[in-house]
Amino acid sequence: MKISMSKMNFNESLKKLEEKYKIYAPKLFPYAGRFSDTDLVRYAEVSTIEEMVFDKKSDFSPKEILLPQSETMFYFTEKEYKEPDVEEKGTLVFLKSCDLHSVKRFDEIYLKNKFSDIYYSQRRDKIKFVIVGCKTGFDSCFCVSMGTNIPEDYHMGINIREDEVELEILDEGLKANFQGQDKEFEIDKVAMNKIELNVPEEINLEDVINLDLWREYDKRCVACGKCNFVCPTCTCTTTQDIFYSENENTGERRRVWASCHVDGFTDMAGGHEFRKKHGDRMRFKTMHKIGDFKKRFGYHMCTGCGRCDDACPEYISFSNCIKKLTAVLGGEDE
Amino acid sequence: MNNIYMPSPYKILDIQQVTNIEWLFKVEFDRADEINYGQFIQISIPKVGEAPISVTEFNAEEGWIEFLIRKVGKVTDVLFDLKAGDTLFLRGPYGNGFPFDEKYKDKHLVIVAGGSGCGPVRSMINAVHKKFKSVKKMELILGFKDTNCIIFKDEITSWQEENNLVLTVDKMCEGDSCDLGVNEGLVTQHVDKLDLSNIDDLEVVIVGPPMMMKFAAIEFEKHGVPEDKIWLSFERKMSCAVGKCGHCKIDETYVCLEGPVFNYTKGKKLLD
Numbered sequence: 204m205k206i207s208m209s210k211m212n213f214n215e216s217l218k219k220l221e222e223k224y225k226i227y228a229p230k231l232f233p234y235a236g237r238f239s240d241t242d243l244v245r246y247a248e249v250s251t252i253e254e255m256v257f258d259k260k261s262d263f264s265p266k267e268i269l270l271p272q273s274e275t276m277f278y279f280t281e282k283e284y285k286e287p288d289v290e291e292k293g294t295l296v297f298l299k300s301c302d303l304h305s306v307k308r309f310d311e312i313y314l315k316n317k318f319s320d321i322y323y324s325q326r327r328d329k330i331k332f333v334i335v336g337c338k339t340g341f342d343s344c345f346c347v348s349m350g351t352n353i354p355e356d357y358h359m360g361i362n363i364r365e366d367e368v369e370l371e372i373l374d375e376g377l378k379a380n381f382q383g384q385d386k387e388f389e390i391d392k393v394a395m396n397k398i399e400l401n402v403p404e405e406i407n408l409e410d411v412i413n414l415d416l417w418r419e420y421d422k423r424c425v426a427c428g429k430c431n432f433v434c435p436t437c438t439c440t441t442t443q444d445i446f447y448s449e450n451e452n453t454g455e456r457r458r459v460w461a462s463c464h465v466d467g468f469t470d471m472a473g474g475h476e477f478r479k480k481h482g483d484r485m486r487f488k489t490m491h492k493i494g495d496f497k498k499r500f501g502y503h504m505c506t507g508c509g510r511c512d513d514a515c516p517e518y519i520s521f522s523n524c525i526k527k528l529t530a531v532l533g534g535e536d537e
Numbered sequence: 538m539n540n541i542y543m544p545s546p547y548k549i550l551d552i553q554q555v556t557n558i559e560w561l562f563k564v565e566f567d568r569a570d571e572i573n574y575g576q577f578i579q580i581s582i583p584k585v586g587e588a589p590i591s592v593t594e595f596n597a598e599e600g601w602i603e604f605l606i607r608k609v610g611k612v613t614d615v616l617f618d619l620k621a622g623d624t625l626f627l628r629g630p631y632g633n634g635f636p637f638d639e640k641y642k643d644k645h646l647v648i649v650a651g652g653s654g655c656g657p658v659r660s661m662i663n664a665v666h667k668k669f670k671s672v673k674k675m676e677l678i679l680g681f682k683d684t685n686c687i688i689f690k691d692e693i694t695s696w697q698e699e700n701n702l703v704l705t706v707d708k709m710c711e712g713d714s715c716d717l718g719v720n721e722g723l724v725t726q727h728v729d730k731l732d733l734s735n736i737d738d739l740e741v742v743i744v745g746p747p748m749m750m751k752f753a754a755i756e757f758e759k760h761g762v763p764e765d766k767i768w769l770s771f772e773r774k775m776s777c778a779v780g781k782c783g784h785c786k787i788d789e790t791y792v793c794l795e796g797p798v799f800n801y802t803k804g805k806k807l808l809d
Contacts, residue, residue: 276542279583282624284543317794318779321540408788412808439783442776446584454584461782468784469809471774472588472610475747477809495789 204372208383213368214251216381220295221250224331227268228297229261230254236262237514246296255297257363260341264435264510265298269309269326270460272432276322276442277456284456293329297361299337300392301344301506304351305435306332311500312438331374336362336391343509344393345522348400351506352393360390398522402503403532406494416527417482423517424481428462430511430521436492436504439463463487489524541779544581544626550601551621555688558608559653560617561593564625566602569595573634574661575770575798579778580604580612581626588612589775589793591657592630602627605656605688631778632797635661635742635768637670645738646672647731649724649753651680651745655688657770657797658744666696673738676701676731680724680745683710693717703727724749725756733760744770754801767801 208216217226228249235243244256245263277284313323334357346352354360358374369388372378431437441461446454461468464484469477478484496504511521551563572595581587588610594603608617619625635641635658646665650658662677664670677696681687683706694717696702705720705727720727724745733739741762743753750769757767773785773792785792787807799807 277583282546282583284583284626286540286543312781316780316791318541318781319538320779320781321538321542324538408808409806438781440776441782441784442587444582444584444586451584456583456586458776458782461776461784463783469774471772472613473607474609477773483809490788491786495786498789 204378205370205386205388206372206381206383207367207369207386207388208381209367210252212383213370213381214253217250217252220380224293224295225290226250226295226297227265228255229257229259231256231259237516249297252363252368255335255363257299257335257337260344260508260510260513262510262513263433264305264508265296265302266305266309266435266437268294268296268330269306270313270323270438270440273457273459274322275455275457279446279454279456281452289325290329293331294326295331295333297333297335299335300354301337301346301349301351301508302435303332303334303354303357304506305508307355308436308496308500308504308506309438331358331377332356333358334360334390336360336369337393338391340393340396341509342397343512343520343522345396345398345400345507345509346393347396347507348398348402349503349505349507354390354392362388362391396507398509400507400522400525401529402493402505402525403529405497406490406528406532408490408494410532411486411490411494411528414486414528414531416524416531417480417486420482420485420519420524421480423519424464424485425517426464426466426481426484427516428465429514429516430519431462431464431488432460433510433514435506435508435510437462439468463491485519485524489521489528492521493525542628542777544579544587544628546624547627549619549621549623549625552619555605556686559688560606560608562604562606562616562625564602564604564627565600566595566627567600568630569600569602570597572597572602572630574637574664575634575657576630576632577657577778577797578602578604578627578629579631579775580616581628582612582615583626585615586612587776587778589631589778593656593659594663595660605653605659607653629778631793633795635770635798637661637664640768641672641740641742643671643673644740645674645676645732645735647676647678647739647741649678649680649741649743649745651724651749652682652686653688654745654749654770655679658742659689659692661742662696663692666699674700674732678703678705678724678727678731680705680707680749682707684719685710687717687719690717701731703730723752725752728753728756728760733762736761736763736766740766740768742768742770747772754805764801764805769799769801769804771797771799771804771807773797
């Protein structure tokens with residue numbers, strides 16, 4: 204079903220949907236950006252289309268809806284483990300094609316990979332995805348090179364126009380909520396990015412582990428982990444147990460986002476640590492994004508959203524790193 | 538769907554001090570029949586955390602499991618405050634373990650273990666020693682830092698009776714006394730004492746610190762042992778043990794899922 208409707212009517216529909224769904228979209232947080240006088244755009248609950256920000260890239264991806272930055276796995280009361288209650292409302296997420304592709308990568312790890320994760324799957328079952336058409340991308344994007352510019356498996360798609368919204372509704376449950384005029388259109392897709400990469404199809408770890416190019420990152424990378432936290436496909440976590448200071452007999456087990464760039468990621472009890480050099484961590488991440496994930500699951504992990512480049516305080520460009528690697532491995536880039 | 542992270546409570550049956558920093562915990566366990574030699578369990582302590590610990594011995598009939606635990610971390614520190622009768626929370630077993638029936642059965646099995654690396658191989662050694670599992674021959678090289686660090690002394694004495702066992706310490710301290718016939722030197726220096734006359738029949742298991750495993754594997758290769766007859770057990774930081782948290786991943790391999798035991802053909806390619 205393809206229709207168009209006014210923004211006012213669209214907002215009315217959202218209002219109705221709010222009874223059943225929590226609605227998430229990128230939202231502007233004024234002056235909350237990483238430099239003074241800059242804004243932050245990140246996913247949060249919204250009620251109207253005017254609150255949604257799609258003309259700027261969201262600094263953080265929607266992954267925090269699927270895998271919260273910090274989530275309680277168990278509550279401890281004396282010696283009991285109790286799982287937290289499950290949110291009953293559904294979730295409606297407005298996102299761009301590249302970010303929907305990252306959900307497929309999350310599914311690979313949290314629903315498959317031998318074991319299925321109950322916290323993720325409970326949340327995942329209740330989510331419906333609304334693709335927001337994207338025409339040109341942003342300066343650091345390279346979705347076309349990563350093949351994530353064409354949306355797949357979405358419940359609804361919209362183009363946000365000057366004075367109307369075009370809707371392609373595929374999900375039966377959502378159809379009844381939107382009334383408008385029939386209209387023929389296509390969801391906007393990025394046809395070309397400013398950055399074009401020729402990502403090698405297969406990279407062997409032994410061929411790249413000793414390359415000189417990683418040494419550049421030994422000093423340049425300050426191991427802050429921002430690239431991991433903004434990445435829509437970084438799925439790593441660490442469990443943390445805490446007890447409440449008011450009552451030490453009770454507490455909780457949480458899992459929080461982890462970063463392979465940050466100290467401690469590989470530290471074992473007793474102190475042994477792997478990948479001490481920051482350049483080796485850069486290599487580990489790079490290989491995961493464009494090498495070993497594909498070896499295991501059949502396609503590259505990186506979606507080309509470019510958020511890592513935007514977030515890096517040292518102006519390290521991941522797409523540039525891929526270019527350098529491609530050049531060394533005999534590709535055509537650079 | 539069941540929650541893969543939900544641990545179950547089990548009672549500690551007995552705690553033995555093995556060395557100053559290593560204790561042996563015997564814990565009730567109703568799923569010991571699922572355990573394979575070399576697998577690990579997540580020990581979970583509410584409000585403290587979880588740690589992956591190798592199963593060092595188990596008995597399905599009597600329903601217990603043993604862990605050799607070194608006091609080195611947040612979780613293990615708390616374990617050392619526990620007493621017999623207290624409750625531990627466990628989930629697992631996890632990992633693949635040693636492919637005994639597929640690869641080592643009726644072969645000439647050589648096991649090289651360093652320090653607490655004896656933990657993961659102990660149940661397999663005992664099974665062979667007690668004739669629960671059959672091999673053509675078993676030979677052992679067990680290496681420790683010094684004589685004070687030697688663990689499982691009683692068992693070593695009994696293993697020695699029927700198997701060629703080389704016990705070695707990195708450095709003999711002055712005034713050291715040990716009636717087990719201790720040699721000096723790294724495990725690699727004692728490979729010559731093994732019977733390597735029929736390499737076709739051989740399977741070599743090496744478990745210990747990363748450097749020890751690396752150089753021991755190279756030493757066996759020098760002696761003509763093909764890579765595919767060498768087996769290693771990896772140790773990595775883990776949070777989840779079920780392929781989610783990413784800490785133990787090396788290249789495309791999750792140590793918690795496909796390991797901790799790897800054939801050397803694969804293990805040598807797992808580069809950090």
